[in-house]
Amino acid sequence: MKNIRLSPLVSAILLTGYSSVTFAALGQNLSVDIRSLAMGNAVTADPPGISAIHFNPAALTKIEGLQTDVQGILADFNIEREFSVPAGYNVFGYSDDPIVCNDGPEVDADICTDFKGPVRGDVEYPSLYVPGLKKMVDLGKGMPVAAPTAGIAYNPPGSKMTFATAMYAPLIAGFGAEDGNPGNFMGQQVALERITYLSPSMAYQINDQLSIGGSIGMSYQALALKNDLRFPNELIGMLRMIDDVVCTPFKENSDVITDILLLGMCNAEEGMNPFGRFGQLELSAEQSLSPSYNLGVLWEPTEDFSFGVVYQSAAKMRMKGKYHIDNSKAPREMIKGLMSSPTGQILAAVLGFPNSVPASESGLVSMDLEYPAHFQAGIKYKLLP
Structure with a gap:
C-alpha cells in the first residue's frame, strides 16, 4: 500500500512490529462458465463456446453464425478455519x-x-462488495453467491473471422462472520472481485487445423475488508510485563521522578496485551477500468486431438478508496502516558509517534495491486466416439 494516511495507527503499529494480511484468490475462474468449472477449468484445448474469450480466444472460430450464451452460477462459500x-x-x-x-x-x-x-472459526455467510453502494453487503447465512454471465459471438457466413464479447467474473470471492468469531483476526468480512464487463474479441482461422485469437478485457476491480487487529509479538508482551510488574507499585503513587524514569508508561489506565484487540480496520478500494488481454492458439489436426495455449496478461492497478479505523483504549492510553512525561515525549518525537491516538480515524487510501499474468497449455484427446 502507498499513500495511506494512517499516521496515528501506523505509529502504534510500529511499536508492535510488522503484521500483514494475506488474501487468497479463492474464487478465481469461478464465474466464467459452468461446463469449464465442472472440468476444473482444464479446457484450454477445447474451450466451450463463447467462454473461449477467457480460456482460449482462438477457439471462437468453432462458432458458426450468431450465438448467445447466458448462464447463472450459484456458489456456496462454506470455508472452514x-x-x-x-x-x-x-x-x-x-x-x-x-x-x-x-x-x-x-x-x-x-x-x-x-x-x-x-478452535473453529468458520465463515458464517457470504459477502459481496457492491460498487454503487461502495460497501460490503452480507447475503445471509446459508445463502449462495449468485454470479450471472452473458456473451454474444458472430461468425459471418463464409468468413474466417469471428467476433465476440462477454460479461463474466474471472475472480469473485466474499465471506463474513459475526462479532466474536475467532477467525475475525484473519478477516471478519472480506470481498475480492474482478468483473469483466466488456471483452471485445476476435479469432481468425488460418486453415482447417490452426486458429489464433485475442481478446481485450475491460474489468472492474474491488477489494474490501473488515478486520479485527491484534499483534501477539514479543514487543507487546514486553509492554504487558512492564505494566504488570514494573508499573504495579506506581499505579496510584506516581510522581515526577517515576514519570521521567518510566517514560510515563505507568500512567496508562489500560496496559497493552499481546492477546488484546488493538482495533478494527475497515477498508475498501476499487478501480473502474482495469484493462488486460488474452492471446490464444488452437491446433486441431484431427477431430479426436487438439492442442491449445493461452496467455492471459497481467493487469497493474492503482486502486483508490477509503478506510476507517476504531482504535482500542490500550494503544490510546499508551500514547497518552508517553505524552504525560518529558522523557516519554522525547522518545515519541524520536520514533515519530503522534501526540495522541484518536478513538477513530478515517481517510483516503490508494493501493498498488497487480492481477497476475497466467500462461496455460492443454491437450484434448477423445478416447471414445
Whole structure:
C-alpha cells in the first residue's frame, strides 16, 4: 500500500512490529462458465463456446453464425478455519490467550493451564462488495453467491473471422462472520472481485487445423475488508510485563521522578496485551477500468486431438478508496502516558509517534495491486466416439 494516511495507527503499529494480511484468490475462474468449472477449468484445448474469450480466444472460430450464451452460477462459500497452538506456545512468557485457552477468570495466572483443542472459526455467510453502494453487503447465512454471465459471438457466413464479447467474473470471492468469531483476526468480512464487463474479441482461422485469437478485457476491480487487529509479538508482551510488574507499585503513587524514569508508561489506565484487540480496520478500494488481454492458439489436426495455449496478461492497478479505523483504549492510553512525561515525549518525537491516538480515524487510501499474468497449455484427446 502507498499513500495511506494512517499516521496515528501506523505509529502504534510500529511499536508492535510488522503484521500483514494475506488474501487468497479463492474464487478465481469461478464465474466464467459452468461446463469449464465442472472440468476444473482444464479446457484450454477445447474451450466451450463463447467462454473461449477467457480460456482460449482462438477457439471462437468453432462458432458458426450468431450465438448467445447466458448462464447463472450459484456458489456456496462454506470455508472452514481452524486454529491451534504449538507446544510451548507463549509470547514473552504469556500464554493466557483467550482464543485458545480454556482458563476462566478464576484462574489468576499468566500461563495457560488448559489449552483448547483445535478452535473453529468458520465463515458464517457470504459477502459481496457492491460498487454503487461502495460497501460490503452480507447475503445471509446459508445463502449462495449468485454470479450471472452473458456473451454474444458472430461468425459471418463464409468468413474466417469471428467476433465476440462477454460479461463474466474471472475472480469473485466474499465471506463474513459475526462479532466474536475467532477467525475475525484473519478477516471478519472480506470481498475480492474482478468483473469483466466488456471483452471485445476476435479469432481468425488460418486453415482447417490452426486458429489464433485475442481478446481485450475491460474489468472492474474491488477489494474490501473488515478486520479485527491484534499483534501477539514479543514487543507487546514486553509492554504487558512492564505494566504488570514494573508499573504495579506506581499505579496510584506516581510522581515526577517515576514519570521521567518510566517514560510515563505507568500512567496508562489500560496496559497493552499481546492477546488484546488493538482495533478494527475497515477498508475498501476499487478501480473502474482495469484493462488486460488474452492471446490464444488452437491446433486441431484431427477431430479426436487438439492442442491449445493461452496467455492471459497481467493487469497493474492503482486502486483508490477509503478506510476507517476504531482504535482500542490500550494503544490510546499508551500514547497518552508517553505524552504525560518529558522523557516519554522525547522518545515519541524520536520514533515519530503522534501526540495522541484518536478513538477513530478515517481517510483516503490508494493501493498498488497487480492481477497476475497466467500462461496455460492443454491437450484434448477423445478416447471414445
